[in-house]
Amino acid sequence: MEFNPILIVPELYQLLLILALFFQSLGAGPHRPGGDEMPPAERWLPFFAGFGVFVSIVSWGAEGLIFGGAYKLDALSQFFKVAIAAGFYVAVLNAARQPSLEERKRPDYFMFLAISAWGLMILSSAVELITIYIALEISSYSLYAVIPLRNVGPKGDPRAAEAGIKYILFGAVATAIALYGFSYILASQHTSYIAQLAKANWTWSAQPMAVVGLSLFMGGMFYKLALFPFHFWCPDVYQGASNETAGFVATLPKLGAVVVLVRLAALLKPGLEITTLLAVLGALSMTYGNLCALAQKDVKRLLGFSSVAHAGYMMVGLVSGTAEGLSAAAFYALAYVAMNLLCFWVVSRVASDGRNLQLSDLDGLYKRSPALAFALGVGAFALVGLPPTMGFMGKFFLIASAWDHGYNWLVITLVLNSAIAIYYYLSLVRHAYTHEAGEDAPVPDNSPFSVCGAGILAAVVLVFGMVPGGLLDFAMRAGKQLLP
Amino acid sequence: MEFGYPVLTSLIVFPLLAAAGLFLIKSPQVARAYTMGASILELMQGLPLLTFKFNADWQFVEKAPWVPQWGLEYHLALDGISYLMVMLTLAILPLCVMCSWTYISKRVKEFHFCLLFMTAACVGVFSALDLVLFYVFWEAMLIPMYLLIAVWGGDQRRYASLKFFLFTLAGSTLLLAAIVAFRITGGTFSVPELMQTTFSFRFQYWAFLAMALAFAIKVPMFPFHTWLPAAHVQAPSAGSVILAAVLLKMGTYGFLRFCLPLTPEASVYFAPLMIAVSIASILYGGAIALGQEDIKKLVAYSSVGHMGFVTLGIFLFNLRGVEGAIFQMLNHGIVTGALFMMIGAVYERSHSRAIADNMGLGKYLPAFMGFWGLYALASFGFPGTNGFVGEMLVFVGAFQQSYVLGALLVPGALLGAAYMFRVSLKMAWGRPGTAKGWRDLNSREWAYLLIPAVFVLYIGLAPKLFFNIIDPSVEKLLADFKTRSVAGAAVAAKPVPAAVAAVAVADAPVAEAAAPATPAEPVNN
Structure with missing residues (x-):
């Protein structure tokens, strides 16, 4: 097919944002001559990121196979691009008031976030293994730089540095494994295009090398998704990175991983x-994540283990081998991102001084900030999977699609895990509502900005939980097209 | 819609809107009055329900696609069984508002928000005919109940609320798996359609177990009952009232609505187990209640016993048993709800729930004690009160099934009388502590105690109306059940006697005629 730039407008727009941020990081800032006239990045970026959501919605219908068949625009990719653009918008808004980030580092910070989101957009369209690999690296490398950017004292935060190093080391190993697996796939199946791979034989008896290769290649995605046993970075990175950065790391990269896994599925x-x-x-x-989360005291660490568990939930949709299953996984990924953005939004707003929240810091939140407490409650109950939230609907679609496709034991494991998980999600609500605030409680940000953001995210989680039909329709279209 | 508006939907949506409106109100007193007004309005919206026709059809049907991709429907309707439960839910709300008028003094708005949210979810549970819709309401109801206990509860509220939440949620997760399995195997989530589908015994076996676990925890039946006393004792009185009057009914309602029609063979297969557990609940609940020093705990354990009568009645699979179960559900809602309101009222005076601190009220609070006496009598099934009707029907059903079974119930009923007399005698004539200075009931308390009292006597003396409501649905339920359960172990009941039903049925010999004493052996194949 002819290359037509119209097809990839969201990616081009995102690239434009990156370039703008890059030039600003070169010359701007109050400490540079002439820098005063430039509005700081966090001032203008939210508007443009918001426009980016609009752009990706406009290019919703794009379809085509470009760049030598390596780059596919279809319902799935456009669905995820809208989600990524929206997630990027929320993450930028969330990070705009980051207390633990110096002013002069902000253009760079946002540039790296934008690059990572750009990489994820490419990832959602990539249908060829090398392209996937490169897109994965684009989105990962920028995050490696962002995680240590947390300044809570004159020397910076050692935990953030530790988190950064862990993320790099684990990431490097995981991508190396993925590349190694790729070589096996190429050697045995002689192609790197998913469309052709789908026709190949993937049984162990016929192609043991290919099976090993694919398993290893998917390891790279599992690392992004924080699936056991590639999860070890996850709680540490969430804990070490600043609240806002963790909010980004916890959400958007999972979308990228899920879209590739959905294609590979x-x-x-x-x-x-x-x-x-x-x-x-x-x-x-899911079992390991939930059991570990039971013992956590640090809110972000708790959410880290919870995302390990949620990565496990998403597998339920992927293994069913039906269009319904794929669309359920896609829907759940979206629900997961919405719920986590909501939780991290509240965490970031409550810790207005940039500290790491302990569960006890949430004590009495309902008095200090009723709106944030309510939003946290919605987020926690959604993560448990209680109706009427998106989390319930997502889980329900997963279960419904996977039942009777050979993995009923997995479905039972999932529902039993929900019962385990309730304890620690409930402790978020319990601390916020039934405990009284202690001495050193953080002062939550009760500005209209913070309350409105929390309210809108909570509304998204609730509304799509009650009427998921429309959203599911898009997910379904994406799934049907992969597995007609 | 023949009434110009969708009745059931408005009963669900209106409380939610009213709850949202609460946030615009500043003053606690206004919030109380506002919620009171909203609950009256809610009742008035339920007025069209009075046109209920006495037949077994689904009535007030509302149907709309919800998530067409998965065949989920927004499908609400009532039959005789759910009708009474919805009415009970609607009637309980204003009483709850009244009984917490002075009881709740902190965070009044949020409290009433939870009450209204709760009502919406409960109406939804009883009227939903789509399995997933049912599950949504079933789970949604946990959140306000959790908050009611955890925020406004007593000293150990955190422990109690957590236990409540963990137990009920753990039970219902498998329910979700069962629901999905029904869809995959039966092809639909619609309950009326699934009722016409026959499933293999193996499937029924597992589906029954998954559902029964969820319902048994909610009821609660004997080994799963431990959350109930904790939750009841710690909950504020309005919370206890809703818990006793409505929440526990969801479990038994689930058995009636889902287990019997959807998994008839498995129900027959498991009936001996369920009956044994029910009797254990009755005896155990009664025995433990006998030893309580805390009035609220006593009533909580008595609930375990009373609900045992309900589950027993259901798993007798005969007309009298199921009628008795439904009556007992209604009665327990009215009587235990009222008892919890009374405990709340006396707690406001004594600030203690111990029997020892609330003695000798007969002389100083005659009106209070009078009401207490009435409800206590109703609680253990004194003739002329509603408790008698329900208990008697279950007795008749049990004797129809087997004499041994009936004989096992007798100590249960005796225990009921024993623990209720024990606490009532002490409260009426014990050595008064500080009771001398307390004032008797005020007009608000009169109001909320008088309303249940009317129903206690009305159902007790003239239950015909209620038989008319439930009988067509129960007969249809049992007829379907018998044709669909190959075993047919259930004993055929005699046709419904007319008018004076309950009083006539009260004579135990009548039961003998129809009791071929079939043992409750499972016939499975």
């Missing part, structure tokens, strides 16, 4: 060894 027929492997990893991940 077209290869995974139920009953294949590799599908079973995925199911086992999913079960382990």
